[in-house]
Amino acid sequence: xxxxxxxxxxxxxxxxxxxxxxxxxxxxxxxxxxxxxxxxxxxxxxxxxxxxxxxxxxxxxxxxxxxxxxxxxxxxxxxxxxxxxxxxxxxxxxxxxxxxxxxxxxxxxxxxxxxxxxxxxxxxxxxxxxxxxxxxxxxxxxxxxxxxxxxxxxxxxxxxxxxxxxxxxxxxxxxxxxxxxxxxxxxxxxxxxxxxxxxxxxxxxxxxxxxxxxxxxxxxxxxxxxxxxxxxxxxxxxxxxxxxxxxxxxxxxxxxxxxxxxxxxxxxxxxxxxxxxxxxxxxxxxxxxxxxxxxxxxxxxxxxxxxxx
Ligand SMILES: [Zn+2]
Numbered sequence: 001x002x003x004x005x006x007x008x009x010x011x012x013x014x015x016x017x018x019x020x021x022x023x024x025x026x027x028x029x030x031x032x033x034x035x036x037x038x039x040x041x042x043x044x045x046x047x048x049x050x051x052x053x054x055x056x057x058x059x060x061x062x063x064x065x066x067x068x069x070x071x072x073x074x075x076x077x078x079x080x081x082x083x084x085x086x087x088x089x090x091x092x093x094x095x096x097x098x099x100x101x102x103x104x105x106x107x108x109x110x111x112x113x114x115x116x117x118x119x120x121x122x123x124x125x126x127x128x129x130x131x132x133x134x135x136x137x138x139x140x141x142x143x144x145x146x147x148x149x150x151x152x153x154x155x156x157x158x159x160x161x162x163x164x165x166x167x168x169x170x171x172x173x174x175x176x177x178x179x180x181x182x183x184x185x186x187x188x189x190x191x192x193x194x195x196x197x198x199x200x201x202x203x204x205x206x207x208x209x210x211x212x213x214x215x216x217x218x219x220x221x222x223x224x225x226x227x228x229x230x231x232x233x234x235x236x237x238x239x240x241x242x243x244x245x246x247x248x249x250x251x252x253x254x255x256x257x258x259x260x261x262x263x264x265x266x267x268x269x270x271x272x273x274x275x276x277x278x279x280x281x282x283x284x285x286x287x288x289x290x291x292x293x294x295x296x297x298x299x300x301x302x303x304x305x306x307x308x309x
Contacts, residue, residue: 001111003305004104005034006097008045011117013086017074020082021251021288022118022132030116030284033294039305041110045097045117048140053095055143056136056170061127065091065134077129091134093117094283098141101281102236106149111308112269112280114241114301120285122164122240123189130166131189138240138283139170142177145236152176155234157225158183159264160242160285161252163192167240168203175200178232180225182206182217184245184252204228210253214260217245221264229271236279237272243287243296251288261296262303269307278308 012024034040050062066088068077074084094117101113121138123131138156145151156171156179158164164181168191171177183192185207192205206220229237243261245254265282272280282304287293 001308002039002041003301003308004101004110004113005040005042005116005301006045006101006113007031007116008093008097010086010093011090013084014090014119015074015084016082022120025290026287026293027116027118029290029294030297033298034301037301037305043100045093045115046100047089047092048096048099052099052144053135053140055147056126056140058127065129080131081129081133087119087134091119094119094121094137095135095140098137098281098283099144102141102145102149105279105281106145106236111278112304113282114304115281115283116297117284120242121283122158122160122167122285123162124166125169131162133166136166136170138238139167141238141281141283142171143174146176151235153178153232153234154236154238155229155232156180156238156240157268158240158285159245160240161245161249161254162187162242162286163189163205164240165189165191168196168198171198172203173199175202178202178228178234180204180206182208182220184208184210184254187252208254211255213255214257217254217256217260218263221267226267226271233275235276236281237268237276239268239280239282240285241282241300242285243293246287246289246292246296248289248292249287258292258295258299262299265300265303266307269303273307280304
């Protein structure tokens with residue numbers, strides 16, 4: 001089998017103001033880094049209808065986002081989060097790509113998948129866009145895996161440098177999803193302490209200190225995350241793949257190396273092979289230094305391809 005790559009040119013239409021870190025160039029850099037990856041099964045990310053986005057958000061939120069889209073230029077929903085003409089369709093593609101990737105992996109069409117779309121999703125809360133995010137892409141994919149495929153045990157690993165506050169909010173009461181977020185603390189958005197555990201103790205926050213680096217990350221995952229995944233026996237593993245913990249990233253100071261993304265992807269794929277036939281769906285979140293983003297995403301996808309072959 002092979003690895004699917006879901007993306008869509010509509011994700012380039014979502015514009016942010018000049019100088020904004022969450023820029024069109026991110027997707028272009030990732031696409032360029034994956035150009036030579038001939039074995040990828042390249043697929044268009046479909047646009048998710050309201051009913052799919054509604055797995056996690058009220059219709060009032062979907063309508064409010066659609067209504068906020070400007071006719072020209074950009075509009076600020078908060079100090080970080082912006083929309084332009086085309087943003088709603090880009091956001092539908094970001095949700096739809098994650099959901100379609102789950103369908104393809106569950107159907108056995110591909111071994112695993114990477115979803116290279118924007119806007120990212122893990123900061124979007126129930127009725128609140130936040131932190132460059134409009135809808136909770138990975139949380140919706142998890143809810144879809146439960147609703148459409150009857151899964152009872154889904155793992156989400158969020159290794160973006162920021163706390164996945166939106167995913168936590170959307171899945172606070174979801175017993176069937178074991179959610180791990182590793183993130184720098186202190187750092188925006190300020191949530192993600194170990195005391196935040198979800199209704200069923202199914203949310204595990206792993207705060208890491210600024211400057212803690214590769215060894216602390218690897219120890220944390222080895223000691224605290226992987227044994228819990230083994231005990232949970234997931235039927236599917238989803239990844240919120242942000243690459244902004246890289247030492248070159250301008251937004252944070254965790255000081256991870258490109259090789260750390262190779263390592264963590266190998267570990268996750270091996271757990272998936274052990275428990276769920278290798279089923280992994282990874283969705284792009286952050287990563288704002290274009291060079292390290294491209295290198296890290298390529299390292300991540302390289303492992304997905306090797307493990308999925
Ligand atoms: Zn981030």
